Amino acid sequence: MTVTSLGTELPVAPRGLEGVAVSTTSVSDVDGTAGFYHYRGTDPTSFVRTGSFEDAWFLLLNGALPSAEDREAFRAAVFDAMRMPPVLRAALPSLAALGPAGSIDVLRSAVSAAGVAIGCRPWTEQDETTTRQQIERLAALTPVLTAALFRLARGLAIVEPRQDLGFAANYLYMVNGVVPSREQVHALETYLILAADHGFCNSTFAERVIASSGADVGAALSGAIGALSGPLHGGAIDRVPSMLAAIGDASSVERWMKDRLDRGERLMGFGHAVYRTLDPRNTVLRELARSINDPRVALALEVERVGVQLLNDRKADKHREANIELYAGVVLDYAGVPEELFACTFPVARMAGWTANLLEQIADNRIFRPSARYVTGR
Numbered sequence: 001m002t003v004t005s006l007g008t009e010l011p012v013a014p015r016g017l018e019g020v021a022v023s024t025t026s027v028s029d030v031d032g033t034a035g036f037y038h039y040r041g042t043d044p045t046s047f048v049r050t051g052s053f054e055d056a057w058f059l060l061l062n063g064a065l066p067s068a069e070d071r072e073a074f075r076a077a078v079f080d081a082m083r084m085p086p087v088l089r090a091a092l093p094s095l096a097a098l099g100p101a102g103s104i105d106v107l108r109s110a111v112s113a114a115g116v117a118i119g120c121r122p123w124t125e126q127d128e129t130t131t132r133q134q135i136e137r138l139a140a141l142t143p144v145l146t147a148a149l150f151r152l153a154r155g156l157a158i159v160e161p162r163q164d165l166g167f168a169a170n171y172l173y174m175v176n177g178v179v180p181s182r183e184q185v186h187a188l189e190t191y192l193i194l195a196a197d198h199g200f201c202n203s204t205f206a207e208r209v210i211a212s213s214g215a216d217v218g219a220a221l222s223g224a225i226g227a228l229s230g231p232l233h234g235g236a237i238d239r240v241p242s243m244l245a246a247i248g249d250a251s252s253v254e255r256w257m258k259d260r261l262d263r264g265e266r267l268m269g270f271g272h273a274v275y276r277t278l279d280p281r282n283t284v285l286r287e288l289a290r291s292i293n294d295p296r297v298a299l300a301l302e303v304e305r306v307g308v309q310l311l312n313d314r315k316a317d318k319h320r321e322a323n324i325e326l327y328a329g330v331v332l333d334y335a336g337v338p339e340e341l342f343a344c345t346f347p348v349a350r351m352a353g354w355t356a357n358l359l360e361q362i363a364d365n366r367i368f369r370p371s372a373r374y375v376t377g378r
């Protein structure tokens with residue numbers, strides 16, 4: 001279909017741009033029919049068995065896994081980039097006081113402030129090396145800021161990262177002030193690797209739209225966190241634990257979920273804009289959750305069974321299954337991430353993919369500037 005806008009014939013994109021390719025990318029892709037995704041040709045659901053988050057991030061940034069030498073250098077560079085500029089550290093108590101402990105909105109503001117503190121300027125007006133360093137620095141600072149803001153809001157002292165710990169272990173250490181167990185690190189690392197990137201999702205698109213104007217990378221990355229925080233996207237991670245708590249036990253699942261759907265409300269942790277079959281990230285987290293001794297796992301399994309049935313009985317046109325969020329909370333809780341930090345932990349992971357997408361956007365930029373079909377006032 002085409003429309004005329006002040007005399008110009010324009011094709012009309014479907015609402016939400018569903019099923020439309022708006023760019024090309026070599027970073028990652030999602031096959032919603034097969035229930036498969038990959039980044040840089042690697043299947044994260046297999047990679048979680050042996051890989052580390054740093055390797056996944058290196059892969060996303062560089063298109064290939066690191067050699068032993070690269071790995072060493074990358075880990076050292078990431079640790080170095082975790083240093084907080086003094087002016088940012090001085091601003092943290094005021095930032096932490098803006099909202100409740102663990103607020104993703106406060107984190108979004110802090111990443112924006114960090115961009116200013118490290119001197120981000122429009123990337124079109126600085127050299128590529130500087131821009132790349134700023135992108136990597138902001139990503140490395142995200143877990144540091146998340147942990148520091150959380151602890152300050154709780155009246156606790158900031159815990160510095162340790163050079164002998166990997167990315168996942170350091171995040172848990174900075175949050176809790178205790179070196180995590182190997183099992184906890186594995187649980188968090190599994191989540192981080194699975195969530196590191198996922199095609200041209202809403203927040204990645206948002207970040208690329210912001211960067212396409214030449215705006216600085218702090219603006220693009222904080223904008224991406226803003227997009228991710230929405231309940232229909234990454235914000236669902238926060239709402240699943242409260243859904244499970246509100247349901248209470250297996251005998252209430254069907255009635256609770258039916259009531260919710262009857263009121264026209266959404267079931268959190270279900271549905272996806274692209275997957276029409278199982279979300280492969282859910283499959284991995286479900287298996288991990290099954291190995292955890294937590295009564296909420298049995299409840300979540302029943303919620304998944306009933307939710308999928310209800311959703312598809314009501315609307316047969318598009319198949320819906322549970323997504324990454326349904327078991328994420330149980331896994332993160334087991335890893336030692338406080339519930340208040342679930343939402344912030346998503347951007348800690350997704351920064352890896354966002355950094356790769358930003359570099360790709362900048363390497364071959366065209367400003368995003370679509371049109372809209374003008375209609376007279378409603």
Ligand code: ACO
Nearest residue numbers: 231232233234236265266267268269270271272273318323
């Ligand atoms: N609960 C109730 N109804 C739903 C749900 C759900 N979880 N998911 C989809 N539907 C309904 C939609 O309302 C839509 O109905 P409509 O045609 O009357 O508007 C219909 O099913 C078809 O929707 P889809 O095209 O399959 O999904 P859409 O692309 O519109 O939305 C979304 C995808 C936003 C993820 C949706 O499934 C949702 O809101 N889920 C709940 C929130 C959630 O868990 N988000 C996390 C997603 S994963 C991630 O972003 C990391």
